[in-house]
Amino acid sequence: MEWGAVVVAAGRGTRMGAADNKPYLKLAGRAVLAHTLEAFERSDSVKSIVLVVTSGEQKKAAEIIGNEGFGKVKLIIPGGAERQDSVYAGLTALDTEGVLVHDAARPLITSAQIEACCRAAEEHGSSAIAVPVKDTIKVSDGNGFIVATPERRTLWSVQTPQAFLRTELMQAHRQAQEEGAIATDDAMLLERLGRKVAIVEGDYANLKITTPEDLPIAELLLARRKEKGEPN
Ligand SMILES: Nc1ccn([C@@H]2O[C@H](COP(=O)(O)OP(=O)(O)OP(=O)(O)O)[C@@H](O)[C@H]2O)c(=O)n1
Numbered sequence: 409m410e411w412g413a414v415v416v417a418a419g420r421g422t423r424m425g426a427a428d429n430k431p432y433l434k435l436a437g438r439a440v441l442a443h444t445l446e447a448f449e450r451s452d453s454v455k456s457i458v459l460v461v462t463s464g465e466q467k468k469a470a471e472i473i474g475n476e477g478f479g480k481v482k483l484i485i486p487g488g489a490e491r492q493d494s495v496y497a498g499l500t501a502l503d504t505e506g507v508l509v510h511d512a513a514r515p516l517i518t519s520a521q522i523e524a525c526c527r528a529a530e531e532h533g534s535s536a537i538a539v540p541v542k543d544t545i546k547v548s549d550g551n552g553f554i555v556a557t558p559e560r561r562t563l564w565s566v567q568t569p570q571a572f573l574r575t576e577l578m579q580a581h582r583q584a585q586e587e588g589a590i591a592t593d594d595a596m597l598l599e600r601l602g603r604k605v606a607i608v609e610g611d612y613a614n615l616k617i618t619t620p621e622d623l624p625i626a627e628l629l630l631a632r633r634k635e636k637g638e639p640n
Pocket residue numbers: 416417418419420421422423424430460487488489490491492494495510511512513514616617618
């Protein structure tokens with residue numbers, strides 16, 4: 409199966425609160441976006457990448473891609489108000505049979521994990537990388553009180569990439585649009601249609617740069633990876 413990637417980098421970084429948008433923050437001397445794209449550039453299964461960025465940041469993104477010599481990024485397009493809109497915009501610009509959707513804010517992804525996602529989706533139809541939850545998770549009543557504790561052994565913290573048949577994911581997005589359904593990840597759009605998404609156990613290091621403390625943690629994880637001679 410031929411695989412493409414939609415890398416979404418069109419958020420505003422509200423929770424990070426930095427002067428620059430998250431994809432352009434420096435991580436070990438390089439833009440967060442450069443680390444993220446490098447793993448997809450190195451993945452033998454990924455043939456093309458559509459990068460979805462904030463309107464007005466297309467030139468900035470293109471400069472990074474040019475400086476890094478990345479050749480798989482075919483299009484840099486503006487995103488939408490929600491992550492779901494940005495993903496859909498990317499899907500309409502890709503023509504591969506398989507699609508990986510990945511957050512640009514997850515720069516510690518590795519090409520090995522990308523390959524594992526592709527293989528699992530080729531076997532099961534779709535897949536999502538995830539790690540077992542380490543904390544006990546509680547459900548609240550919305551007024552600050554705990555009302556339930558889901559069984560921890562059934563809980564996974566899902567990350568990206570998530571891998572799908574492109575036409576299937578596009579159909580799921582269109583159905584969600586028609587029904588006004590908002591999803592915080594793409595797997596949810598298939599789950600709501602009764603489709604099973606295979607879990608690919610990943611790595612706790614594949615964190616999403618979301619709040620300020622995430623950046624120094626990512627720096628440490630990258631330094632440890634370099635000491636061990638591990639590739640992205
Ligand atoms: N309208 C949006 C919102 C998010 N994203 C992307 O989706 C990924 C996950 O989103 P998140 O970590 O929430 O990034 P932001 O939306 O920028 O952060 P915040 O919610 O704090 O504003 C990020 O790579 C982000 O750039 C996107 O492409 N388009």
